[in-house]
Amino acid sequence: MDNIFAQYQIEMPKVYQEKIKTYVSTGGNAESRENTPFDRQVDFWYMALCLAFKEGLTPTKEKDTYNAITAEILSRNSYRVTQMQMIALAATNDPSVLLEPKKMLDVCIGLANAGIPMLLNILADTEATPLWNIYYELENLTS
Structure with missing residues (x-):
């Protein structure tokens, strides 16, 4: 599948930015998997996107951003491209969005922006380690 x-x-x-990097193992972070549950920033971003969509959050437009990575990296997990298309379609309720890759990505970025604070709160909970906090959150979402 092509990565649109x-x-x-x-x-x-x-x-x-700095808080996200504390939960990501790339970039020489020597923390244990318990404390850095994400391999890459894109994995953190994708989890924030999925949480925001599941919770029905409103996409947020941020003005002061940084380029975390090119979306080419989604080619490594090509199922994410299809899932992002479905998320954009469901979030906009407009089939014509499927003709505009940039618009779909913008919808997903907006949702991820809305989900990042939620994900950071989940990870920072002192009841358990960040890895277990995510596990418990996902378990609650599916029940």
């Missing part, structure tokens, strides 16, 4: 988002950037709010 490959030419675009995945942008994330600068205000959360």
Whole structure:
């Protein structure tokens, strides 16, 4: 499957940049998997997107962002491209959005922006480690 988002950037709010990196193992972070449950920033971003969609959050447009990575990385997990198309379609309730890859990505970025604070709160809960906090949250979402 072609990655229709490959030419675009995945942008994330600068205000959360350093906090996000504490939960990501790339970039030489020597923390244990318990404390850094995500391999890459794109994995953190995708979890924020999925949480926001599941919770019905309103997409948020951020002005002060950084380019976390090119969306070409989604080619490594191509199922995400299809899921993002479905999320954009459901979020907009407009089939014509499927003709506009940038618009679909913008919808997903907006949802992820809305989900990032929620995900950071889940990870920061002191009841357990970040990895277990995510596990418990996912378990609650499915029940």
